[in-house]
Structures are given as C-alpha cells and as structure tokens.
Amino acid sequence: MNSDKHKKFLKIIALVSTFGGLLFGYDTGVINGSLPFMSQPDQLNLNSFTEGLVASSLLLGAAFGAIFSGKLADKKGRRKVIMSLAVIFFLTTLGCTFAPNAGVMILFRFLLGIAVGGASVTVPTYLAEVSPVEKRGQIVTQNELMIVSGQLLAYIFNAAIAGFSGGDGHVWRYMLVLATLPAVFLWIGMLIVPESPRWYATKGNLKSALQVLHRIRKKTRAKLELAAIKKSIEKERQVSKASFRDLNTGWIRRIVFLGIGIAVVQQITGVNSIMYYGTHILEEAGFQSQVALIANIANGVISVLATFVGMWLLGKVDHRPTLLIGLTGTSISLFMIGIFSLTLQGTALLPFLVLGMTVTFLAFQQGAISPVTWLMLSEIFPLRLRGLGMGVTVFCLWITNFLIGLVFPVLVDSVGLSATFFAFFACGLGALAFVGKFLPETRGHSLEQVEQYFRSFDDDNQTVRESQQAD
Known part of the structure; x- marks a missing residue:
C-alpha cells in the first residue's frame, strides 16, 4: 500500500468513526426544533418540567454511558463498542x-443518551489510537467538528421539515427518525475499518496490531510505531493508578477538583440552554415558530465556523487567557440578553437582538x-491520575449539563427570559473568578511539570507545618 493509499484509508477511518460524533450532535440538537411540536396537547402534552425531562434525560444517560463505555472498550475493543x-x-x-x-419518550431518550455518552468517550479514543502522532490533534478534533455539524444539520432539517409538513402534528417524529440513517452508516462503515492497533497490543496480539499498522502507515514506520x-x-503497567482513596493526598485532591471545576465551568455558561432550547428562546423573544426554526440555523452555522477557529487557535495561543477571553465574551452576551429582554419586551427589535x-x-x-476545556482536561492529569480524573470530570460535566437542561424551561416559565439569563450571567462571573484564581497555564508544559506544579502545594504546606512545629 503506497503513501497515498495509507492517507486515503486513514481519512476513511476518520470519516466513518466520526459519524458517532455526528449522531451525538444530531440527537442533542434535534430536540431544539422538535420539542415545541411534541409539547402540543394533541401530541405528548408536555409542561415546562416534562419538556426539561425530555431534553435532559438524554444527558443523564450520557453521564452513565461515558463512565461504562471506557472500560467496556478496553475489554471488548473500540471497534466492537462503536458498532454496538x-x-x-x-x-x-x-x-x-x-x-x-x-414517559416512553423520556425512557428512550435516556437510553439514547447512553449511546451519546459512549460515543463521546470511545470515538476520540479510537481516533487517537489510529492517528499518526503529527496529525493526532487534527484528526481527533474532527470529532468535535462533526458534533457541531450534526447539530447544524438538525437545525436545518427541523426548519425544512416543519416548513413542508403542512401542519402535520406528527412533524417531530419525522425530525427524530432521520437520525437512524447515520446510525446505519456508522454500523456498516465500522465493518470495513480495523480495530485499534493499540488495543490489539494491550491484549498481546502483536501480529494483528502490526497488520493494522501496515494498512495505515508505511512499512518501516509501522514497525517503529509498534515498538x-x-x-x-x-x-503504563508499571505505574500505580490512583483510586478514590488517593483523594486523601492533597495534590491529587486539588488536581481532581480542578478538573471538575473546568468541566463545570464549560457548562454553567448555559451553552446547552441555547443548543437545546434556541428555538424556544427565539419564540419567547418574539419570533413566530417557523421563523424561529429558520433563525436558529444561524446558531448552528456560527458553532461550526467558531469550531474551525478554535481548532486553529489551540496550538498558537496560551490556554488560560483564551478561556478568560471566552468566558468574558459569553458573560457579556448573557447579560445583554437579560437587559434586552427586560427593557424591550414586546418590541419588533427584541428577537433580532437576542439572536445576535x-x-x-x-x-x-x-x-x-469548548476546545480549551477538552484540551486542558487532557493535559492536567498525569498518567496515574488519568483514569480517575477523566472519569470523574466527564461524569460531572454531563450531570451539570443534565441539570441545566432540566431546569432551563422551568426557569423561563417561572421567572421569565431576562431573569434566567441574569442567573447564567452570575454563573459566568463565578466561572471567571474560578479560572482567574485557580487555573494554571498548561501550554508548553509536560505532564510531569504539571504534576510537579500541584505537588509543590503539598511541599509548601509541609514546610509551613514544620516551621510552626519548630516554633
């Protein structure tokens, strides 16, 4: 297989496996436009609380799917888990x-969430293990791009289906069923792509690992990479992995709690209130239902374009200031939505300002x-902490996502759009304070240097205690 064929096959592998990300995006985004239709009295007759449950039950399932899929993929293989x-x-x-x-909808959304959470862990792992080191970041971030592309497709199809439905009350069912198509493509596609060579190697099957590497690398490089x-x-086998008992150690506790903080910070900005309820927000602001569905496509377009920018920025700028700038921008935007909703309620200008x-x-x-969050989570955990740290932080991220998805429609129904966004603005200020005070810069530092940074807190505290005892 010549060099061009290796590259083409690797592109096929990346395209096929990232359909898991596309499904992730579509299934989280489709609820944005379908929820108003399924809420109608002649359909599922949802109130604000059951709307929140329908939207967020997927996120609760994703929390558990993310936890269990990693160990299952280690045992059964990445490819088999993705097919499942x-x-x-x-x-x-x-x-x-x-x-x-x-009730049935909430149950199946929860089960669907298990697949979403599983894909959020297994697909990036698989991509990282088949990618050459110099292209790993680019290939793995393709999954993030497919997630936001899936959400954009959901918004486009929602608007198109609603526009051509002719008032059919079951229009939301047509929106949902489209997600079966990429699921079929993913299953068929995974039949033709190989298992991760690294997984084969962990099972002692070096022959199969080398055969896979020969399909995606040049012959000489394949042997070197297998070594x-x-x-x-x-x-990794010689490293003693951290467990929950190790949280009694100060530096380990600090780094795990910092990881949880980073995960929560990404969610409490309220991003998924817009990704899941964008159409509802625009309707509350004053757009008619069909216009809100079309206008919401702008949210999907900017998400895709901004993800490209974020991918480009990752290796060029420091992470901490990027996160602070991002949080400042989101907090100001939330504050302005609150102000506009409070002062311009009922005006023709309000929906356009809210959309802006x-x-x-x-x-x-x-x-x-978003891109800095996932990158920093991968950077702050040393090898012995990675399993514990990533498991706990990703679980907390999904649970925070679930809670926001659950309470958002209840908040809007009870206190209104402006007060809801003022609450998110307050959370944004808290996130800024957390990042400004506790988050170190990780760009340009090895995992060992990051570990030593956190260990130094224990060393300093020990010095203070010894000094106090001497006095």
Missing part, C-alpha cells in the same frame, strides 16, 4: 420516534471555551 453504540443509536431513535407518551506502543504499554447575542455567545463558547 450504532445499534443502540438506531433502536433508541426508533423508540423516540414512535413514543406514544412522555513505541509496546514500550508505552509496559510503562446568542450568535455572539456561541462564537466565544465554541471558538474558545
């Missing part, structure tokens, strides 16, 4: 499509906060 997730995506999408009532994989696996602010918000969120 494709089947779950397909079956649970059908369950949501034909749901006769809110590097073997060395890395041996190193949601677009601005997403430019800062997807261009700065």
Whole structure:
C-alpha cells in the first residue's frame, strides 16, 4: 500500500468513526426544533418540567454511558463498542420516534443518551489510537467538528421539515427518525475499518496490531510505531493508578477538583440552554415558530465556523487567557440578553437582538471555551491520575449539563427570559473568578511539570507545618 493509499484509508477511518460524533450532535440538537411540536396537547402534552425531562434525560444517560463505555472498550475493543453504540443509536431513535407518551419518550431518550455518552468517550479514543502522532490533534478534533455539524444539520432539517409538513402534528417524529440513517452508516462503515492497533497490543496480539499498522502507515514506520506502543504499554503497567482513596493526598485532591471545576465551568455558561432550547428562546423573544426554526440555523452555522477557529487557535495561543477571553465574551452576551429582554419586551427589535447575542455567545463558547476545556482536561492529569480524573470530570460535566437542561424551561416559565439569563450571567462571573484564581497555564508544559506544579502545594504546606512545629 503506497503513501497515498495509507492517507486515503486513514481519512476513511476518520470519516466513518466520526459519524458517532455526528449522531451525538444530531440527537442533542434535534430536540431544539422538535420539542415545541411534541409539547402540543394533541401530541405528548408536555409542561415546562416534562419538556426539561425530555431534553435532559438524554444527558443523564450520557453521564452513565461515558463512565461504562471506557472500560467496556478496553475489554471488548473500540471497534466492537462503536458498532454496538450504532445499534443502540438506531433502536433508541426508533423508540423516540414512535413514543406514544412522555414517559416512553423520556425512557428512550435516556437510553439514547447512553449511546451519546459512549460515543463521546470511545470515538476520540479510537481516533487517537489510529492517528499518526503529527496529525493526532487534527484528526481527533474532527470529532468535535462533526458534533457541531450534526447539530447544524438538525437545525436545518427541523426548519425544512416543519416548513413542508403542512401542519402535520406528527412533524417531530419525522425530525427524530432521520437520525437512524447515520446510525446505519456508522454500523456498516465500522465493518470495513480495523480495530485499534493499540488495543490489539494491550491484549498481546502483536501480529494483528502490526497488520493494522501496515494498512495505515508505511512499512518501516509501522514497525517503529509498534515498538513505541509496546514500550508505552509496559510503562503504563508499571505505574500505580490512583483510586478514590488517593483523594486523601492533597495534590491529587486539588488536581481532581480542578478538573471538575473546568468541566463545570464549560457548562454553567448555559451553552446547552441555547443548543437545546434556541428555538424556544427565539419564540419567547418574539419570533413566530417557523421563523424561529429558520433563525436558529444561524446558531448552528456560527458553532461550526467558531469550531474551525478554535481548532486553529489551540496550538498558537496560551490556554488560560483564551478561556478568560471566552468566558468574558459569553458573560457579556448573557447579560445583554437579560437587559434586552427586560427593557424591550414586546418590541419588533427584541428577537433580532437576542439572536445576535446568542450568535455572539456561541462564537466565544465554541471558538474558545469548548476546545480549551477538552484540551486542558487532557493535559492536567498525569498518567496515574488519568483514569480517575477523566472519569470523574466527564461524569460531572454531563450531570451539570443534565441539570441545566432540566431546569432551563422551568426557569423561563417561572421567572421569565431576562431573569434566567441574569442567573447564567452570575454563573459566568463565578466561572471567571474560578479560572482567574485557580487555573494554571498548561501550554508548553509536560505532564510531569504539571504534576510537579500541584505537588509543590503539598511541599509548601509541609514546610509551613514544620516551621510552626519548630516554633
């Protein structure tokens, strides 16, 4: 296989596997436009609380899917788990499509969330393990791009289907069922792509690992990479992994709590209130339903464009100031939505101003906060802490996402749009204070240097205690 064929096959692998990300995006984004239709009395007859449950039950399922899929992928293989997730995506999408009532819908959205959470962990892991080191960042971030592209497609199809439905009350079912198509493509596609060579190597199957590497690398490089994989696996086996009991150690507790803080910071900006309820927000601001569906496409477009910018910025600027700038931009946008909703209620100008602010918000969120969040989470945990740290922080991220998705429609219904966004603005100020005070810069520092930074707090505290005892 010549060099061009290696590259083409690697592109096929990346395209096929990132359909897991596309499904992730579509299934989280489709609720944005379908929820108003399924809420109608002759459909699922949802109130503000059950609307929140329908939207957020997927996120609760994703929290558990993210936890269990990692260990399952280690045991059964990345490829088999992704194929299993494709089947779950397909079956649970059908369950949501034909749901006769809110209870069944919530159940199948929860089960669908298990697939979403599983894809959020397994697909990036698989991509990282098949990618050459010099292209790993570019290929892995393609999954992030596919997620926001899936959300954009959901917004476009929502608007198109609603526009051509002719007032059909079951229009939301057509919106949901489209997600079965990429699920089928993912399952069929995974039949033709190989298992991760690194997974084969961890199971002692070096022959299969080398065969896969020969399909995606030049012959000489394949042998060198297999040797590097073997060395890395041996190193990992010699490292004693941290457990929850190790949280009694100060520096470990500090770094895990910092990871939780970074994960929560990404969510409390309220980004997913816009990604899940953007159409509802624009309707509250004054747009008619069909106009709100079309206008909401702008949120999806800016998310995709900003993700490209964020991917370009990652290796060029420091992470901490990027995160601070992003949080400043999102906080100002939230504050302005609150101000506009309070002072211009009922005017023709309000919906356009709110749309402008949601677009601005997403430019800062997807261009700065989201890419830096995931990168820093991968950088702050040393090898022995990575399993514990990533497991806990990703779980907390999904739970925070779930809570925001659950309470947002209840807040809007009870206190109104302006007060809801003022609350998110206050959370944004808290996020800024947290990042400004506690977050170190990780760009340009090795994992060992980051670990030593956190260990130094314990060393300083020990010195103070010894000094006090001497006195």
